[in-house]
Amino acid sequence: MKNNIFVLNKSFYTRLDVLQISKELLGKYIVTNIDGQRTVGMIVETEAYRAPDDKACHAYTNKRTERTEVMFREGGAAYVYLCYGIHHLFNVVTAEMNIAHAVLVRAIEPIEGVDIMLKRRKFTDNKPSLTNGPGKLCVALGIKTIFSGVSLTESLGVIYIEDRGTIIAPSQIVAGPRVGIFGAKESRFWDWRFRIKDNPWTSKPNIVRYED
DNA sequence: AAGAGGATGAACT
């Protein structure tokens, strides 16, 4: 079985369909080697962001700033940023150079190094609230903003993603809305959040009132 | 130079 495991390489990340990549990342395994500690989690929930037309994307209208610059890189890098001054959020940069697409990893199922994750989160029990949110999983995996820009395609790197042969059928994928505090524009209604159906390690679905 | 606000989470009532 070991020979069925491989690290996702450039050709996985550089494709142009970020929605497809978001769905394919479900069932893949994030591996981190941070502070000398190895932790692994299976991705169970993702969210797509796509400049220039996606209003929720930091690089909306292809705006380049010091922070968003990494999103314009060739696919296969990490984009980590600080939200609300507290939470580190981990994204995968996709598409070709100068096309700012990314996938936010929103929830994982702990696989290896659970004891390390528990210690980082100050938890005693392994339960869904350990990793069922984008800020939570970054704490559990040890991911911080200092890792923004690192390559995800090195098998000896600090962060990389593995295919272990897990197949998530389309019928097992549930799509839903992302956060929606945007103007009357369409992007708030795009169902660009993807989760593995009935997986207990996903976060709470976002509720959007379509009538307003 | 200053201020607003955000791809959230935890701790409340």
Place this chain on the structure above:
DNA sequence: GTTCATCCTCTTG
């Protein structure tokens, strides 16, 4: 259900 912690980035002046 509500509040607020906390700080970086971007916009404005």
